[in-house]
Amino acid sequence: MATGLTADEILALRDRHLGRSLSVSYRHPLHIVRGERQFLYDADGRAYLDCVNNVCHVGHGHPRVVEAACRQMSELNTNTRYLHENIVEYARRLSGLFPDPLEVCYFVCSGSEANELALRLARTATGRHDVVVLDEAYHGNTGGMVDLSPYKFAGPGGAGRPEHVHVAPVPDPLRGPYRYGDPSAGQRYALAVADELRAAESRGRPAAAFFAESVPGCAGQIVPPDGFLPSAFEAARSAGALSVADEVQVGFGRVGTHWWGFEAQGAIADIVTLGKPIGNGHPMGAVVTTRAIAEAFENGMEYFNTFGGNPVSCAVGLAVLDVIEEEELMENAHSVGEVLLAGLRELSRIYPIIGDVRGLGLFIGVELVLDPETLEPATEQAAAVVNTMRERGILLSTDGPYRNVIKIKPPLVFQAADADRVVSELGEVLAGSALGVS
Amino acid sequence: MATGLTADEILALRDRHLGRSLSVSYRHPLHIVRGERQFLYDADGRAYLDCVNNVCHVGHGHPRVVEAACRQMSELNTNTRYLHENIVEYARRLSGLFPDPLEVCYFVCSGSEANELALRLARTATGRHDVVVLDEAYHGNTGGMVDLSPYKFAGPGGAGRPEHVHVAPVPDPLRGPYRYGDPSAGQRYALAVADELRAAESRGRPAAAFFAESVPGCAGQIVPPDGFLPSAFEAARSAGALSVADEVQVGFGRVGTHWWGFEAQGAIADIVTLGKPIGNGHPMGAVVTTRAIAEAFENGMEYFNTFGGNPVSCAVGLAVLDVIEEEELMENAHSVGEVLLAGLRELSRIYPIIGDVRGLGLFIGVELVLDPETLEPATEQAAAVVNTMRERGILLSTDGPYRNVIKIKPPLVFQAADADRVVSELGEVLAGSALGVS
Incomplete structure (x- = not known):
């Protein structure tokens, strides 16, 4: 070119x-x-x-990933309405990297689409509408995700916080209200999430979900203090809300000790969203959730994604997993x-x-x-x-x-x-x- | 695999x-x-x-498209924050296929993302929120697009019509109110769109946009009667709303006489959305609009799409255009x-x-x-x-x-x-x- x-x-x-x-x-x-x-x-x-x-x-242009994409592209690239091995092999392999009961995959084209679907899953499963998010969060570029992203709606050109969104403080132990040296900082930030969940409910707007980047990125590469994520997820559960771990930036082993950022903090989410690294640059994303949530989503409305889960994307996804493991x-x-x-x-x-x-x-x-x-x-x-x-x-x-x-x-x-x-x-x-x- | x-x-x-x-x-x-x-x-x-x-x-697995993808994948696949020739060559080439004043491109990962961005553009440019759509329309799988899709929100599992969405009849000359043989059917369906625009305004909810598949697909492969689209777009313009032509299903020459379905009907949209055929299966989409609308969108909020416009997607997009033209x-x-x-x-x-x-x-x-x-x-x-x-x-x-x-x-x-x-x-x-x- x-x-x-x-x-x-x-x-x-x-x-x-x-x-x-x-x-x-x-x-x-x-x-x-x-x-x-x-x-x-x-x-x-x-x-x-x-x-x-x-x-x-x-790594840029990893030959194994390129080869997998090219081989599959010349064979077949079509939608998921026909049976194909790649999508099931990839779903089996990917879901196997998650703790129980996370076992059902949906394939999409980007992290934004993954978070959009996570919101639809949470709303359908709970029958609720509102969402609690962390301040400075970024969850995507669609209208619905700009609404969930204080990084966007409270930033330049933003229209301010929408009524259905409730914002808890970033668990930032340098600048936030609870800091390094406070052994209960993690619990205190989780209590702040619980407060938002409660406040939302008391306004007659109970939350469908608590969305959190497992390790907040746009907020400034924040590592939450110990205990934050498990307690915040538990607070969500107690309030009848689902926990959505946005792993779009940090997933696939980046945190070093675990495949997923939420695991590194000893937490388990109800819904996990994946993007950026999943295809080493190939446009794809995924949502992984429990069978119970997936079943609640089977309300008669089809979820179809034209490109999501196509044989090429799944071949690429499998090659990325191979490389992460073998190297x-x-x-x-x-x-x-x-x-x-x-x-x-x-x-x-x-x-x-x-x-x-x-x-x-x-x-x-x-x-x-x-x-x-x-x-x-x-x-x-x-x-x-x-x-x-x-x-x-x-x-x-x-x-x-x-x-x-x-x-x-x-x-x-x-x-x-x-x-x-x-x-x-x-x-x-x-x-x-x-x-x-x- | x-x-x-x-x-x-x-x-x-x-x-x-x-x-x-x-x-x-x-x-x-x-x-x-x-x-x-x-x-x-x-x-x-x-x-x-x-x-x-x-x-x-x-065509499935077209060698020219596969080759373009493979060559670029092994060279470079990164985001649009660096300068690269492919994105500007593709933007120049693609925008050249549209009538004036459609000249500015945004690149995304899917038709759903394209329609999401079109809605953001229309809302930002008009300062309005609501949308008039055609009955039985399908514009995508994100939360915001399910809201604009009667095919979804009025179908199984749907939550019904959202308050901000106003529905005009499908211009169906077989089953609709105005039928084959009525030479003014097109005008009459356009008047029905004008009625919805007016009704929305009279409820204090003026429309930011009129969204229409240029040739409605999920509604049953409907060919609107002559004169419908130009008059409907004109009605939108008169009401201060922008016209969005959803070409995700029908664009890129499928209608035979023109590159775009709206052109085949003698209309010009303010915003055009592209998806499905754009990359012959490669996950990509685009929005094409006017400089004036793009400038209104420059309100300080960055629009960044991780995968959109990457060198591989643009190489694929260029190869698809080459094949359409040369074959x-x-x-x-x-x-x-x-x-x-x-x-x-x-x-x-x-x-x-x-x-x-x-x-x-x-x-x-x-x-x-x-x-x-x-x-x-x-x-x-x-x-x-x-x-x-x-x-x-x-x-x-x-x-x-x-x-x-x-x-x-x-x-x-x-x-x-x-x-x-x-x-x-x-x-x-x-x-x-x-x-x-x-």
Whole structure:
């Protein structure tokens, strides 16, 4: 497809033919033409270490995944109204990765579609309408998911909180009401969820579901304090609501110790939604739930998804599972994540601008602050670090309500040497500029 | 991926690991393992003529599309935050297929996501919330789209019409209030849309949009009477609402005379949504709109779609356009559609059970009735015809509120000989059974 367009020509065409509400990364956008493992290459052949792509999970262009897709594409790609082995093999394999009683799969095209279906399942199973969510959450780009996403509805251009949505605080032990050092912080954040569930009910609007990213992403790569998720899910159960674990960003072994973020916290959800990494870039998503919830959904209305569960998507999904298991990528996420976290924590002892280092496996946040006491966000400095690191060939980005959290969520083939390089270059950037504030 | 599972084993695994609200086609489901051009092959090697797959638009497993996907998959598949040629080449090429002022593209993963985005665009651009739709319409499987789909919300398991949705009659010249022979039927159906727009406004709920499948599908392959769509769109414009043409089923040349169903009727929409055939089975969709509407959407809220517009999807989309143009598939849809329509109309003169034959290009409906006067639907007979034709190696299905409309919407590589075969076998089925009612 290479047509020899320059970056400026591409930018001009984007401006002319694409919606401008889609922005590009970096002050000087990258023109990327090739990817391999944890590296991206620009049009000049320069390599970049990709520390942010949580979609190309098993590595850019993994040959096994590409081969599975190509083989199946040339054989057959049709809908799920005919019998085909791939969909049942994939459903059996995928559901086997979940604790009981999660055993029924629905296949869709994206994380947004997965969360949309989760909401339909919860509403049909409970006969209720409302939803409790966590502040700063992002659950998707459809109308219904923007409604459930404070990150969107309370942000620029947002229309504010819809009446059917109730917002509990992010379980953020750095900035939230309950902080590091408080051994009951997890319980207290769960009580705040229980309060929202109760308040909703007392307004005559009982919740159908409690939606939570198992490890909140857009909120700033937050690792909830111990005990939060099991207690919050229990509070939902007590209130007659279903728990939906949004694993779109963190699922498939990224947290290192378990396949799923909710498991790493000792919780079990009623409905789990999957997306981004599930197909290593192939557009697909899934919902996994219990037989009881699936049966409640059998109310006569068919759920059909044109592309969801097609033989190609299922072949891709199976290949991704093969690679994660055979290359031991969950274990790699754990060990390389430990190296990276240790190095970043070492940096935080030298550079007080690093206000917090947190993470599970290869899902890591480095929060920059101007003052360790007031936690005033170092927003500009975070942007500067990301841009300077990009000049050094390392791709990072920022997130969180103040965009002062550097997020690290690379393909799981990330190596210990890559972790060392990130730490070393980040140290140099912080040392060599006014950013260190040391 | 072939694992040697039997049809019964696949059915048992579906029952165990898939949601049962997903049904299979036919009383005796087909176990399809391969596709090529307009043919599907079962596990025993038997060929079936596919007359219903409007997704594998340029033919099952078209080598050019497969090759484009495979080449790009092994090079790069990442998101739209970096510059890449494919997305701008595809946006330029796709928008060039639309009349002015439709020039801005958004890329998504499915028709449902496209319609969700169209609704967000219309609401943001107008500052209004409500929507006027056509009865029996289907616009997608997300919560918001079930709300806009009388086919769903008024059907089994449906919760009824939501307050923000207003329903105008299907412009059905066989069964609706204005029928064949009434030269003003199109205008009258458009006036009914205008009435709904006005009624919504008078209830203090002015409509953001009028959503219409350009050629209604689930309503029973309806061809609206002349003048309907331009007048209905004009009524929307007068009422301050935007017109959304849902081309998910009929776009990309299927109607034979034009690329888009709305063009075939001399209308221009404000927003057009694309899905199913756009990637020949690859999960993708798009929204095409005007610069003015796209600018109104730039209110500070980013629209980002993880998979939408990725280099692989765009390479696939470009290959599909290449094939449609180089193999002259729109022209083929026109000429083969004419052969098929003529043959079916000939049959209708012999078999009074055929109450109506209608269509544009290769989007055709054959409506079966027990009585040409009362139009009592021949629902069971339609199911019997479909099952008998399947035994003869021809795949059809039924649609419409009474499931008495045999729908024909094959891949566009369908040949005149295939059309002759369908007509001849259908004639035999009608003649050789009690179905003919002749």
